[in-house]
Amino acid sequence: MVPQTYIADIAEFAGKRVTVAGWVYNKTGKGKLLFIMLRDGTGTIQAVVFKGNVSEEIFAACENLPQESSLRVTGTVAADARAKGGYELQADDVEIVHSAADYPITPKEHGIDFLMDNRHLWLRSAKQHAILKVRHEIIKAARNFFDSQDFTLIDAPIFTPNACEGTTTLFETDYFDTKAYLTQSGQLYMEAAAMAFGKVYCFGPTFRAEKSKTRRHLTEFWMIEPEVAFYDLQQDMDLAEQMVEFIVGSVLENRRDELEVLERDIAKLENVSRPFPRILYDDAVRILREAGADFKDGDDFGAPDETIISEKFTKPLMITHYPAAVKAFYMKRDPQRPDRALCVDMIAPEGYGEIIGGGQREDDLDVLVERLQKHNLPLQAFQWYLDIRKYGSVPHAGFGMGLERAVAWICGRSHIRETIPFPRTMYRLNP
Numbered sequence: 175m176v177p178q179t180y181i182a183d184i185a186e187f188a189g190k191r192v193t194v195a196g197w198v199y200n201k202t203g204k205g206k207l208l209f210i211m212l213r214d215g216t217g218t219i220q221a222v223v224f225k226g227n228v229s230e231e232i233f234a235a236c237e238n239l240p241q242e243s244s245l246r247v248t249g250t251v252a253a254d255a256r257a258k259g260g261y262e263l264q265a266d267d268v269e270i271v272h273s274a275a276d277y278p279i280t281p282k283e284h285g286i287d288f289l290m291d292n293r294h295l296w297l298r299s300a301k302q303h304a305i306l307k308v309r310h311e312i313i314k315a316a317r318n319f320f321d322s323q324d325f326t327l328i329d330a331p332i333f334t335p336n337a338c339e340g341t342t343t344l345f346e347t348d349y350f351d352t353k354a355y356l357t358q359s360g361q362l363y364m365e366a367a368a369m370a371f372g373k374v375y376c377f378g379p380t381f382r383a384e385k386s387k388t389r390r391h392l393t394e395f396w397m398i399e400p401e402v403a404f405y406d407l408q409q410d411m412d413l414a415e416q417m418v419e420f421i422v423g424s425v426l427e428n429r430r431d432e433l434e435v436l437e438r439d440i441a442k443l444e445n446v447s448r449p450f451p452r453i454l455y456d457d458a459v460r461i462l463r464e465a466g467a468d469f470k471d472g473d474d475f476g477a478p479d480e481t482i483i484s485e486k487f488t489k490p491l492m493i494t495h496y497p498a499a500v501k502a503f504y505m506k507r508d509p510q511r512p513d514r515a516l517c518v519d520m521i522a523p524e525g526y527g528e529i530i531g532g533g534q535r536e537d538d539l540d541v542l543v544e545r546l547q548k549h550n551l552p553l554q555a556f557q558w559y560l561d562i563r564k565y566g567s568v569p570h571a572g573f574g575m576g577l578e579r580a581v582a583w584i585c586g587r588s589h590i591r592e593t594i595p596f597p598r599t600m601y602r603l604n605p
């Protein structure tokens with residue numbers, strides 16, 4: 175029996191005969207030689223099919239092999255300095271598992287709508303493949319970061335009775351005799367869990383009925399959300415900074431090849447080391463003023479504002495103390511300046527926008543009740559949340575990192591739609 179291997183492990187078989195199973199990525203040939211670029215999900219390798227080494231039928235079949243046909247190629251692994259990965263496969267047998275029909279995605283340029291309609295196939299392309307490998311690395315790194323510091327993973331529900339991030343972006347759904355909402359954030363549940371476990375995090379899909387068509391908004395996105403009892407804003411920021419440094423470090427260590435495929439400027443990522451700059455909302459407004467931006471003091475920053483502000487810095491930037499009026503109901507106010515929230519947004523460098531939002535939570539029962547009323551939120555649905563302030567209330571803080579925003583930044587992709595396997599936006603529910 176000839177051993178079978180993945181392309182990533184091909185070096186272990188140098189000089190030996192192996193079988194590789196995969197798909198035709200590309201094919202060229204001249205005369206008696208065919209070069210099949212084979213990909214198997216772990217890598218690509220060039221299979222060289224020489225007419226003298228295989229039967230006539232096999233050679234003829236290979237000559238007519240359409241792109242994305244599936245194969246098992248058996249041959250000898252030969253070192254070749256010119257080959258991608260350093261090896262090629264000198265084929266002596268080719269089994270065609272399935273001959274593909276006309277594959278719609280060809281090496282020529284395609285429009286983005288066409289590629290998005292064919293997202294289920296586009297995932298096979300080198301850049302898309304690289305982005306999703308980096309995405310996986312970011313997820314692994316974030317989880318390693320929290321797991322290694324004894325945070326407990328607590329899964330938040332998807333169906334919820336409450337609005338966490340305002341009522342304008344709620345997806346409502348029928349839930350037997352009542353209504354439920356798709357969760358906008360696991361935060362409220364993490365607050366309850368932090369009082370039971372101390373340090374917790376959740377990682378799951380979150381939903382917002384974003385009616386805007388921007389490069390940064392999805393209707394379904396994934397968030398990693400830690401929450402810690404007895405933490406204040408400063409400790410929360412330290413945690414966010416450590417996590418981001420750790421994630422970028424892990425990608426640099428384990429996904430170099432993918433960053434190269436994406437032509438990412440690695441020096442910019444290598445620069446992401448602590449400490450990150452920390453400025454006040456008021457400082458950020460000053461930067462906008464100096465840049466001549468048309469900005470009304472007291473407003474939240476829009477994407478173009480964030481870009482102008484972040485251009486002044488080469489590392490992720492933490493902006494704190496926004497006007498409480500533009501932030502969510504649960505934010506604790508600064509006792510020194512009660513119109514300011516003890517909140518933080520982390521803005522990625524190079525114009526990739528807000529990747530993290532978080533802060534210290536209001537821990538006083540009466541203040542929170544008043545806040546809910548001001549925001550016209552139904553007290554009834556929040557009784558359980560208010561209980562957290564009735565039974566051993568403590569200062570606590572946390573944050574949420576939007577996974578796709580982080581992937582877009584680290585991969586250097588200008589549009590968020592390429593950072594999730596099957597994106598959901600106002601205009602896209604397919605495939």
Ligand code: 4AD
Nearest residue numbers: 359361391392395399529530531532573574576579
């Ligand atoms: O700033 P946000 O709204 O904060 C929260 O949801 C908090 N409850 C999190 C917490 O403290 N536990 O969202 C957090 C992050 C943003 O910084 C952004 O990166 C991302 O989630 N995000 C989106 N990503 C893609 N599409 C959208 N529509 C997003 N909305 C927010």
Ligand code: MG
Nearest residue numbers: 519528530531
């Ligand atoms: Mg935010």
